[in-house]
Each structure stands twice: as C-alpha cells, then as structure tokens.
Amino acid sequence: MNRAKTPQVGVIEALAAVLPAEALLTEPESMRPYECDGLSALRGTPLCVALPETAEAVAAVLAICHRHGVAVVPRGAGTGLSGGARPSTGAVLLSLARLRDMDAIDFANVxxxxxxxxxxxxxxxxxxxxxxxxxxxxxxxxxxxxxxxxxxxxxxxxxxxxxxxxxxxxxxxxxxxxxxxxxxxxxxxxxxxxxxxxxxxxxxxxxxxxxxxxxxxxxVPEETVLLLAAFGDVGRAADAVSAIIAAGILPAGLEMMDRLAIAAAEDFVHVGYPREAAAILLCELDGDAQEIAADQARVETILREHGVEDLRLARDEATRLALWKGRKAAFPAVGRLAPDYYCMDGTIPRVRLAEVLAQIAELSRKFGLPVANVFHAGDGNLHPLILYDANVERQQQQAEQLGAEILELCVRVGGTITGEHGVGVEKLDSMCVQFTPEELAQLHRIKAAFDPEGRLNPGKAVPTLHRCAELGAMHVHAGSLPFPELERF
Amino acid sequence: MNRAKTPQVGVIEALAAVLPAEALLTEPESMRPYECDGLSALRGTPLCVALPETAEAVAAVLAICHRHGVAVVPRGAGTGLSGGARPSTGAVLLSLARLRDMDAIDFANVxxxxxxxxxxxxxxxxxxxxxxxxxxxxxxxxxxxxxxxxxxxxxxxxxxxxxxxxxxxxxxxxxxxxxxxxxxxxxxxxxxxxxxxxxxxxxxxxxxxxxxxxxxxxxVPEETVLLLAAFGDVGRAADAVSAIIAAGILPAGLEMMDRLAIAAAEDFVHVGYPREAAAILLCELDGDAQEIAADQARVETILREHGVEDLRLARDEATRLALWKGRKAAFPAVGRLAPDYYCMDGTIPRVRLAEVLAQIAELSRKFGLPVANVFHAGDGNLHPLILYDANVERQQQQAEQLGAEILELCVRVGGTITGEHGVGVEKLDSMCVQFTPEELAQLHRIKAAFDPEGRLNPGKAVPTLHRCAELGAMHVHAGSLPFPELERF
CATH class of the missing domain: 3.30.465.10 (Uridine Diphospho-n-acetylenolpyruvylglucosamine Reductase; domain 3)
Structure with missing residues (x-):
C-alpha cells in the first residue's frame, strides 16, 4: 500500500479488493441516494458506499475500516426520521440492504x-x-x-x-x-x-x-374490530385513553387524532371522519370473538362515561381498513396544509395526556404556528406535527424552537424526547435536557466498551458533554465536567 | 485518619461515621447469617456488613468503599442459588434488605x-x-x-x-x-x-x-384452571409441550415432572399424583372464561394426540392449589431421597426437550447418580436434581461433573447454562463453554464501563479469560488472548 496516500484512498482500494465492483460506489452520482435518510434536510456525502451481500463481507468491510481508522455509517432502508443514517464526511456508508436472506419458519420455536x-x-x-x-x-x-x-x-x-x-x-x-x-x-x-x-x-x-x-x-388473531370514538373535547378523549388502560384492557392499538389532523385526513382520503369532533380515538381490539366482545363492552362503557359523542364500530375488514386509512395517511395529509411540517416524537406518562395536549395548544398559540396531533395515545407516544413555511423568514427556527419546547415539556412531566424515531442527529440537543451529565457519561462509557475509537456512526444519538455544556442545558459542577476522563467525547 | 491503618480499618471507621451503630455489623457472630446465600456450600466472611435504610445511605457506603478501594458485595434476601451474594474476603457486604418502602399504587400507569x-x-x-x-x-x-x-x-x-x-x-x-x-x-x-x-x-x-x-x-386474571396430564413416556410428554406452544397457545404455566420427582412429591405431600406415570405435565390457563374454554379444548386435543393416559382438571381454587402443591414442594421432596442434591438450571430450545431428557437419563446411568427432573417445560428451562451423598468418597465431584456435562449438553443443543438462577460463583466455568473469548471480552468491557476498578461483586458472573484458558474450554488464538488489554481481568 502506498503510505503517502491518505487513509481514505487506501480504504477504497482495500474495499475494492474484497467487494465486487457493483458493491462499491464511489462516484458522486451513484452515491446521491445515500446522502440522507427520511430526514432529508440533513445531508452529507460519504467517502464511498459499500453494499456487501454476506455477513462475511460486512465483517471484511468493518475490519478494513478499523485498520484504516475510517468511520462507518451503517444504513438500512434509509427511512429513519432523525438523521441516524446521514453519512459523515469521510466515512464509509455501509448499506445492509443486500443481506436479505430469510430462513424457513421455525415452527417449533415460533x-x-x-x-x-x-x-x-x-x-x-x-x-x-x-x-x-x-x-x-x-x-x-x-x-x-x-x-x-x-x-x-x-x-x-x-x-x-x-x-x-x-x-x-x-x-x-x-x-x-x-x-x-x-x-x-x-x-x-x-x-x-x-x-x-x-x-x-x-x-x-x-x-x-x-x-x-x-x-x-x-x-394471527382470530378476529379484529375497530372502534372510532368522537369527542367534543380533547381532554375528555385523553382521559378516556387513561381510563381504558387503567381498567386493565389492552387494545391492540389506541390512537388519537385532533381536529386539525381529522380535517386534513378527511380532505385527503374521504373516509367519513367526523369533522365536527375535537378529537377521535381509534381503538382496535383483537383476539378470539368472546374476548373481543367482553373488552368491547367495557371500552364502550368507559367511552360513554367520558362523554363520547359519536361511536362507530368496524367489524368487517373493509370498513376497518377504511377507518385506519385516514390515520395512516395523516402525516402526508397534514403535509398538504402548509409548505413544510416538522414531525415531533416524544413520550409522556399516559395520565398527563390531557394536560400536555392543552399545553401544546398553548405553545402553538404562543409561536403562532399550527400544530396537528396524530399519535399513539395508548402508549403516551405523541407526534405533534408543527406546520410552517420555510420560505417565511425565521419560521423554520421558530418551528424548531417550538419543537424543542414540546420535548422539554415531555421530559418535565416524566416522559422522554423520543418514542420511536430515535435521536439520530436531530435530537442531540434534547438529550442534554433528558439526561444528567452522569447519565450521559455512562452512555459514553458503554459506547467505548464496544467501539473505543468511536468509528461506528460517529456524532449520532448521544451528545458530547461539551455540546451540552455549551448549550447550557447541562449542569456543570463547579465549572468542571464530573468525569474529566470523558472530556474527549 | 490514621494513615498507618490498613484501608480495611479505615473503611470501617468511615462507615461508622455515616451509619447508625445497629446498621454496621463487624463482629463475627453477628455477621454469621451473611456468610452465604442459598448455595450454602460456598461461604465467606466479609470485612463488615452495612445495613443502610435509605438510598442516600447506600450512596454514602458506596462512595466510602470507592475512596478506600474496598470491594462491595450487594445482597438482597440471600435466597440466591448460585453464590452471587457470597461475601468476598475483605469486602463490605452491602445489604439492601432495609430499603423496604412501597409507594401507593400508581393506578393511571398501572x-x-x-x-x-x-x-x-x-x-x-x-x-x-x-x-x-x-x-x-x-x-x-x-x-x-x-x-x-x-x-x-x-x-x-x-x-x-x-x-x-x-x-x-x-x-x-x-x-x-x-x-x-x-x-x-x-x-x-x-x-x-x-x-x-x-x-x-x-x-x-x-x-x-x-x-x-x-x-x-x-x-388479576378472571379465572384460572389447571390441567394435570400423565404420560407413560417422557418423550411424548415433552413433544406435547412443544406442540402446545407451536399451536400458538400460551399457558400461564407449563411444568413437567418425571417419575422420580412425582414419587418424591407424592410421598411428601400426598396430593394424589399418578405414581405410575413416566411424566406429568401441569398446564395452567388463565384469562376470561371463554378464552380459557377455547384454549382448554385445544390443549386437551393436543394432549390426546400425544397419548395422554390420565387427564385431570382443577377448576376450583382448592383443587388447583393442591395440584400445584406437589410441584412447589418438589425440590425439598426430592431432597428427602438422598443426603444431598445438586439443583441444576439450564435452558434448551423447547423442541429439543425429548432428546435432551433422554440424554440426561443416559448421563445419569453413566455416572451412577439418580437425576430427578422438575422444570419449566414451556420455557425449556430444565432443573435436573442430581442426588448424591457427600459422605461417599468422590460423589460430590461426580455430581458436579455430571452437572457440568448436563450444562454442556444444553449449550450444544443451542441452549444456555442458566435459566433463572444466575451464574454467581457456581457457574463461572460453564460460562467458558457458553461464550467465545470475544464475547467474554465484551462482557468485561461492559463491566469496566460501569466499574473500571472492579469493586462491585468481584469474582462473580463473568469468568476471567485466564480462568477459561486454564480450563482449556476457551479457544486461545496462537497462544495469546485475543484482547491483550483485558489480561488483567
């Protein structure tokens, strides 16, 4: 190997020696699809893209990158929403997309x-x-x-x-x-x-x-039914969610949409959602027929106790899928309401749902930006969608600030800054709010236990202690970091 | 502090300064109950026993031990079966038994x-x-x-x-x-x-x-029923277990006892177990009445297909508890059959149950030591009880060797060396069989990420790479350990 070459050039040569030509992309044109994941605002250009087809080839790619001291960004299908698969400059983007083997079903171990x-x-x-x-x-x-x-x-x-x-x-x-x-x-x-x-x-x-x-x-469950419950008040819908779970009923799904989301979905897919409702719940029950019947009766009682105004039941698959269609299309539907939207993902203890939704409405008024709510209510996993126009001066920053305040609210009531979308690049700053310096330092020590040189997906998921200290979100004891040995992170 | 004193003396003084007198035991007599856990063959004497009552006091104990470079062995109720709470010489035994606060039930979050x-x-x-x-x-x-x-x-x-x-x-x-x-x-x-x-x-x-x-x-489930199924053949009972799970039925419990265990339990508690059976299954179903009825019918069909010879149903609580009584008393019951017994704990993929039980019987014959089997069949979590007499020369070693071979068998068929009793001190050597050097090294790095100086419960759960290498159970590449930086572990 030519010692005068940069490690980056050496690594491409070494990868080319173990991967077939079509499994190594180095031209800017061919690498374009790998510049971002689902969070398309955050882009980067990798050194090259490796597309191995076997675990052995993946191991060879990792070993080569390790030897050359080059970072590796693993990537699945690139549908992530927090920038976790954004290429770092100079890193090898390692696509796992070609490892598509499926064994036969192991029936004995299910x-x-x-x-x-x-x-x-x-x-x-x-x-x-x-x-x-x-x-x-x-x-x-x-x-x-x-x-x-x-x-x-x-x-x-x-x-x-x-x-x-x-x-x-x-x-x-x-x-x-x-x-x-x-x-x-x-x-x-x-x-x-x-x-x-x-x-x-x-x-x-x-x-x-x-x-x-x-x-x-x-x-596969024997049967599935879906209840659509419309409420004239968001708080009563939220309290019904808590009451269902507190009663020991475990729906297969328990989703909530607010007025803005309902209208957007209905305009988009025309499934007959009640536009006049302040909120709807979609409550799916599955299991055998008797089990469903018993749970359904209890859910209906709770919904009535909480003042449900319209209650529909989808028992056959066609009606059920139609009612789900509005929920599933809600993100793109809301996307039609404004030039841009910012999809948040935070969790809260279910019992704080009514209160948190009221505070999100308050924040929405304060920032002058509409917020639609479409989310996994049963889990307390919120997805506020902040509507804005990036072409209007400062609106993007305002949307981001509103989003950050919503996440701080989640943490304040005992929740977390992400339910299912991950931290990636997007939520690094919010991690400073979520965790103490001691807790972040522990996460860095775990990282070091697997990857002491920090080669795997650097700059993602866990912020450096310095970043948090600079943000002012982290409590720094007596002017120094609590674990001096971790300052390099 | 007197610098001439050993760190051990210093640590007792420091602990005495933060704990009330009754929360710090230093006399051999008072420390006797803390010499071992449920694995009473493995004993040790701690430096002292700390019995803090609050989390703050626990933190103070840990900080003091850390400053003095003294090891800490945490202890719960001392019922563990693998020696995990055995005091190390010179260590502070930290009992958590006095932290007994229970908050009110959080009904909203269940x-x-x-x-x-x-x-x-x-x-x-x-x-x-x-x-x-x-x-x-x-x-x-x-x-x-x-x-x-x-x-x-x-x-x-x-x-x-x-x-x-x-x-x-x-x-x-x-x-x-x-x-x-x-x-x-x-x-x-x-x-x-x-x-x-x-x-x-x-x-x-x-x-x-x-x-x-x-x-x-x-x-709490609405209803619970218990089926007792007796088989003339261990293999057919084992296959019935796999068939029940493979049918997508999830019993609340699915336990198995073999002939020796049945006889021992029956002699002890007289609940009417079928002595003539080669094996019995206890299958508990819970949920609402309809759900149970549906599952029960399917379980009975599967049991019949596998040649069940006697099938009993306990629907009322008294009968159900009586049938469980034999299972729950099985360990002490088997203990009456011989002066000593060695309780093993390994897991296997459920589908290998019949084959593994046959091989355990074979090993039992080879070593000339009876083995009773009482276990969580549905989980594939075996509890072979090896009967022996420690007063007969070499029987204890033979029992241990037989136990080790059973665990190796578990690993060979894709299982693990412990289901629920932990590794503690007892299974350190078996860990060398379970894991590769790379995997053990990774476990050590995790330990170092939390406790770089190795003060918490030293010498437990994860064997040193040297120990495994000396046992010969570990594959050492080219005469050197794969991670030289870990040699000190």
Missing amino acids: CIRVGPGVRNLAISQKTRPHGLYYAPDPSSQIACSIGGNLAENSGGVHCLKYGLTTHNVLAAEVLDARGERLEIGSLAPDSPGYNLLSLIIGSEGLLGVVTSCQLRLLP | CIRVGPGVRNLAISQKTRPHGLYYAPDPSSQIACSIGGNLAENSGGVHCLKYGLTTHNVLAAEVLDARGERLEIGSLAPDSPGYNLLSLIIGSEGLLGVVTSCQLRLLP
Missing part, C-alpha cells in the same frame, strides 16, 4: 431468522399463510428493513399490546467495530451474562452491526 | 414504586385487593426480595406467559460503583439512549446497585 436487509412487511407476508406474523409495524413497514428497526427499536400502531422491536427479537449476530462476531441472545428464555441484545437494540448503529436476527412470530 | 428490600410476594399482597398483581413468581417468592430479583432476572412458574423480571420493570434508580445516581428507564414506552435498564437487570450486582424500581402490575 420464530424466523432473517437478514437485516429484509423489509419489515415481507416477514408477515411470508408467514401469514401459516397463521403467523411479526408484530412491530412502524408506519414505514412497507419500505423499512429489520436492521433499521433494530437500530431504532421501532414501534408502530400495535406496540401497545405487542411491544416494541426489543420485545420481539430473540437473538442476533452482531459484528463489533473491528468486524469481530458476537452471538447474543438465544432461543431459550434467558441468557447468562449481561443482556447485550437489549443493549444493541435501539443503539442507532453506534455499538455494532447486526448481520442476522431471530424474530419472534405471533399467531 | 405500576408501583418499591425499594429493593421489598419481598416479592408482599407486592401482590398489597395490590391484589385492587385487582392487580406483580407477575414474576420465583419459588422463593415468600422470602426473596425485588432487588435480588432484578440482579438475577428472576423467572418463576408463570414467566412463560408473563415474562421474566426484565419484562416487568419499567424504570429504576441505580447507583454506580462510586455511589453516583443514575435514573434509567421511564414510565413512557421507550427511552432514548442505550437500554441501560435491561443491562442492569440480570447483571448479578456487578454493574450497579438498585435503590428503587417501578414495577409493572397486571390485572
């Missing part, structure tokens, strides 16, 4: 082994003829891949009952920053040693690269 | 905050009048405490349906080795940052000390 590039929906499409499905269903499930789902610990409409990604993965093969292989988790109920599987899931590509995973499958 | 010293059963006793309970129910639940449950990620008869401890804890306050406080997890469905909560749970006191936690409560 699970399936898949590669990280397999699309979320493709799994249920394969298993449904056998009466099984994979439960986590993020809105992007038609496009997003399992590797990205693990990186972000994705949820979806049904995670209230069936859990997040972390509750539906049994085991994984992971490569560390050097390309060393670790097998974590198992098909058995518990594993000795620290729970590395839960640690890797949701770590946004900072700790390791998953090259295959065993996913839990669930039996 | 959870309760408790201190680590609260007994497992006390939680359900408090919440049951309100129709709620805490699901994980280890056999020791009358005595064991929540702090120990978190340390061991405890399971129980019902974890098949309701999960292990890790699935039932929402958040925790944790102190690190220096006594710094971390808040991890939240009442919201997901948290940003790495999942430190799952990492701490099951870490056997090596990463931090939990001073309070939020536990998920579940509604």
Whole structure:
C-alpha cells in the first residue's frame, strides 16, 4: 500500500479488493441516494458506499475500516426520521440492504431468522399463510428493513399490546467495530451474562452491526374490530385513553387524532371522519370473538362515561381498513396544509395526556404556528406535527424552537424526547435536557466498551458533554465536567 | 485518619461515621447469617456488613468503599442459588434488605414504586385487593426480595406467559460503583439512549446497585384452571409441550415432572399424583372464561394426540392449589431421597426437550447418580436434581461433573447454562463453554464501563479469560488472548 496516500484512498482500494465492483460506489452520482435518510434536510456525502451481500463481507468491510481508522455509517432502508443514517464526511456508508436472506419458519420455536436487509412487511407476508406474523409495524413497514428497526427499536400502531422491536427479537449476530462476531441472545428464555441484545437494540448503529436476527412470530388473531370514538373535547378523549388502560384492557392499538389532523385526513382520503369532533380515538381490539366482545363492552362503557359523542364500530375488514386509512395517511395529509411540517416524537406518562395536549395548544398559540396531533395515545407516544413555511423568514427556527419546547415539556412531566424515531442527529440537543451529565457519561462509557475509537456512526444519538455544556442545558459542577476522563467525547 | 491503618480499618471507621451503630455489623457472630446465600456450600466472611435504610445511605457506603478501594458485595434476601451474594474476603457486604418502602399504587400507569428490600410476594399482597398483581413468581417468592430479583432476572412458574423480571420493570434508580445516581428507564414506552435498564437487570450486582424500581402490575386474571396430564413416556410428554406452544397457545404455566420427582412429591405431600406415570405435565390457563374454554379444548386435543393416559382438571381454587402443591414442594421432596442434591438450571430450545431428557437419563446411568427432573417445560428451562451423598468418597465431584456435562449438553443443543438462577460463583466455568473469548471480552468491557476498578461483586458472573484458558474450554488464538488489554481481568 502506498503510505503517502491518505487513509481514505487506501480504504477504497482495500474495499475494492474484497467487494465486487457493483458493491462499491464511489462516484458522486451513484452515491446521491445515500446522502440522507427520511430526514432529508440533513445531508452529507460519504467517502464511498459499500453494499456487501454476506455477513462475511460486512465483517471484511468493518475490519478494513478499523485498520484504516475510517468511520462507518451503517444504513438500512434509509427511512429513519432523525438523521441516524446521514453519512459523515469521510466515512464509509455501509448499506445492509443486500443481506436479505430469510430462513424457513421455525415452527417449533415460533420464530424466523432473517437478514437485516429484509423489509419489515415481507416477514408477515411470508408467514401469514401459516397463521403467523411479526408484530412491530412502524408506519414505514412497507419500505423499512429489520436492521433499521433494530437500530431504532421501532414501534408502530400495535406496540401497545405487542411491544416494541426489543420485545420481539430473540437473538442476533452482531459484528463489533473491528468486524469481530458476537452471538447474543438465544432461543431459550434467558441468557447468562449481561443482556447485550437489549443493549444493541435501539443503539442507532453506534455499538455494532447486526448481520442476522431471530424474530419472534405471533399467531394471527382470530378476529379484529375497530372502534372510532368522537369527542367534543380533547381532554375528555385523553382521559378516556387513561381510563381504558387503567381498567386493565389492552387494545391492540389506541390512537388519537385532533381536529386539525381529522380535517386534513378527511380532505385527503374521504373516509367519513367526523369533522365536527375535537378529537377521535381509534381503538382496535383483537383476539378470539368472546374476548373481543367482553373488552368491547367495557371500552364502550368507559367511552360513554367520558362523554363520547359519536361511536362507530368496524367489524368487517373493509370498513376497518377504511377507518385506519385516514390515520395512516395523516402525516402526508397534514403535509398538504402548509409548505413544510416538522414531525415531533416524544413520550409522556399516559395520565398527563390531557394536560400536555392543552399545553401544546398553548405553545402553538404562543409561536403562532399550527400544530396537528396524530399519535399513539395508548402508549403516551405523541407526534405533534408543527406546520410552517420555510420560505417565511425565521419560521423554520421558530418551528424548531417550538419543537424543542414540546420535548422539554415531555421530559418535565416524566416522559422522554423520543418514542420511536430515535435521536439520530436531530435530537442531540434534547438529550442534554433528558439526561444528567452522569447519565450521559455512562452512555459514553458503554459506547467505548464496544467501539473505543468511536468509528461506528460517529456524532449520532448521544451528545458530547461539551455540546451540552455549551448549550447550557447541562449542569456543570463547579465549572468542571464530573468525569474529566470523558472530556474527549 | 490514621494513615498507618490498613484501608480495611479505615473503611470501617468511615462507615461508622455515616451509619447508625445497629446498621454496621463487624463482629463475627453477628455477621454469621451473611456468610452465604442459598448455595450454602460456598461461604465467606466479609470485612463488615452495612445495613443502610435509605438510598442516600447506600450512596454514602458506596462512595466510602470507592475512596478506600474496598470491594462491595450487594445482597438482597440471600435466597440466591448460585453464590452471587457470597461475601468476598475483605469486602463490605452491602445489604439492601432495609430499603423496604412501597409507594401507593400508581393506578393511571398501572405500576408501583418499591425499594429493593421489598419481598416479592408482599407486592401482590398489597395490590391484589385492587385487582392487580406483580407477575414474576420465583419459588422463593415468600422470602426473596425485588432487588435480588432484578440482579438475577428472576423467572418463576408463570414467566412463560408473563415474562421474566426484565419484562416487568419499567424504570429504576441505580447507583454506580462510586455511589453516583443514575435514573434509567421511564414510565413512557421507550427511552432514548442505550437500554441501560435491561443491562442492569440480570447483571448479578456487578454493574450497579438498585435503590428503587417501578414495577409493572397486571390485572388479576378472571379465572384460572389447571390441567394435570400423565404420560407413560417422557418423550411424548415433552413433544406435547412443544406442540402446545407451536399451536400458538400460551399457558400461564407449563411444568413437567418425571417419575422420580412425582414419587418424591407424592410421598411428601400426598396430593394424589399418578405414581405410575413416566411424566406429568401441569398446564395452567388463565384469562376470561371463554378464552380459557377455547384454549382448554385445544390443549386437551393436543394432549390426546400425544397419548395422554390420565387427564385431570382443577377448576376450583382448592383443587388447583393442591395440584400445584406437589410441584412447589418438589425440590425439598426430592431432597428427602438422598443426603444431598445438586439443583441444576439450564435452558434448551423447547423442541429439543425429548432428546435432551433422554440424554440426561443416559448421563445419569453413566455416572451412577439418580437425576430427578422438575422444570419449566414451556420455557425449556430444565432443573435436573442430581442426588448424591457427600459422605461417599468422590460423589460430590461426580455430581458436579455430571452437572457440568448436563450444562454442556444444553449449550450444544443451542441452549444456555442458566435459566433463572444466575451464574454467581457456581457457574463461572460453564460460562467458558457458553461464550467465545470475544464475547467474554465484551462482557468485561461492559463491566469496566460501569466499574473500571472492579469493586462491585468481584469474582462473580463473568469468568476471567485466564480462568477459561486454564480450563482449556476457551479457544486461545496462537497462544495469546485475543484482547491483550483485558489480561488483567
């Protein structure tokens, strides 16, 4: 190797030696699709794009980058919403999209082994003829891949009952920053040693690269019904949500939309949502017929106690899917109301829902920017959509400031700054609000335990202590950081 | 402070300055109850026993030990079965037994905050009048405490349906080795940052000390029924277990006992177990009446297809508890068959159950030691009880060797060396079989990220790479350890 060359040139040569020509992109034109993820405002240009097809090739890419001291940004389908897959300048973008193997269904253990590039929906499409499905269903499930789902610990409409990604993965093969292989988790109920599987899931590509995973499958429920409940008051709808959960009922999904979101969805897909309502709840119940009947009666009683004004029931699949259609199209529908919108993602304890929605309305008035709310109410996972026009001077900054204040509100009531979209690049500053310096320092020590040189997805998910100190959001004791050894982070 | 004194003397003085006299034991007589946990063969004498009553006092104890460079062994109720709470010589034994606060039930979030010293059963006793309970129910639940449950990620008869401890804890306050406080997890469905909560749970006191936690409560099921199914053949019973799970039925519990265990239990508690059976299954179903009826019919069909010879149903509570009584008394009952017994704890993929039981019988014959099997069949969590007489020369070593071979068998078929009893001191060598050097090195790096000086519960849970290399169970590349920087572990 020519020692005079920069490490960047050396790494491309080394990658070219182990990857077929079509699996290594270096031309700006061919790399364009990899400049951003779903958060398209944040872009970057990688040094090159590697598209390995096997776990061995992924290991080779990682080992080469490690030897050359070059950063690696792992990428799934690129549907993430917080910039987690944005390429860093000079980094190798490592696409896992071509690891698309799916094993046969393991009926005895009711699970399936898949590669990280397999699309979320493709799994249920394969298993449904056998009466099984994979439960986590993020809105992007038609496009997003399992590797990205693990990186972000994705949820979806049904995670209230069936859990997040972390509750539906049994085991994984992971490569560390050097390309060393670790097998974590198992098909058995518990594993000795620290729970590395839960640690890797949701770590946004900072700790390791998953090259295959065993996913839990669930039996397709016998029946499913959907209730649409319209309320004249947002607070009463929110309180009904808490009451349903407090009664020990676990709906498959429990979603809420406010007046602005209802109108936008109805204008877009015309499914007959009640425009006059201040809020609607969509409550899905699944299971066997008797179970559903019992839960349905209890849910209806609670809804009436909370002053529901219009209650509709979808029992057949066509009506049910029509009612869901408005919810599922709500983001693009709201997007038609203004030139730009900013989709927030925060969580709160369910019981604070009414109060937090009232405060979001107050913030919306203060900033003079409309906010539509479409969200996983049962989980307390909010998705306020802030409408603005980037061409109007300062509106983008105002929208961002409003978003930051909403997240601070979430933390203040005991919630978190992200429910399912991850921190990525977008929420680094909000992490300073969420965590104390001690807690952030602990997260950095975990990172160092997997990737001491900080090569995997640098600059994402966990802010440096300096960044927080500069923001003033972090409490700095006596003018110095509490863990001096961590100042380099 | 007198500099000439040893750090050990200094630490006792420093502890005496922050703890009331009755919260610091230093006399051998008073420390005797703390010499071992439930694995009474492994004993040790601590430097002293600290019994703080508040989280602040626990933090003070940790900070003092950190300053003096003295090790700390955290302890719950001392019911653990793998020696995880055995005092190390010269270490401070830190009992969490006095942190017994329980908040009021949080009905809106369906959870309760408790201190680590609260007994497992006390939680359900408090919440049951309100129709709620805490699901994980280890056999020791009358005595064991929540702090120990978190340390061991405890399971129980019902974890098949309701999960292990890790699935039932929402958040925790944790102190690190220096006594710094971390808040991890939240009442919201997901948290940003790495999942430190799952990492701490099951870490056997090596990463931090939990001073309070939020536990998920579940509604008490409307009804519960118990099926007892007797088989003339162990393999058919085992296959029935797999078939029930593969059919998508999720019993609340699915337990198995073999002939030796049946006879021992029947002799002990006289509940009418079928002595002539080669194996019995206890299958509990809970939920609402219709749900149970539907599942029960399907379970009965599967049991018949697998040649069940005797099928009994306990619908009323008295009969149900009587049938459980034999299972719950099985360990002490088997203990009456021989002077000593060695309780193993390993897991296997459920589908390998018949084959593994046959191989355990084979190993039992080879070693000439009887083995009784009483276990969580639905989880694939085996509890072979090896009978021996420690007064007969070499029998204890033979029992240990037989146990080690059973665990190796578990790993060989894709299982693990512990289901719910932890590694502690007892299974350190088996960890060398379970994990590759790379995987163990990663576990050590996690430890170092929390406790770089190795003060928390040293010598437990994760073996040194040297220990494994000396055992010959570890693959050492080219005569050197793969991560030289870790040789000190």
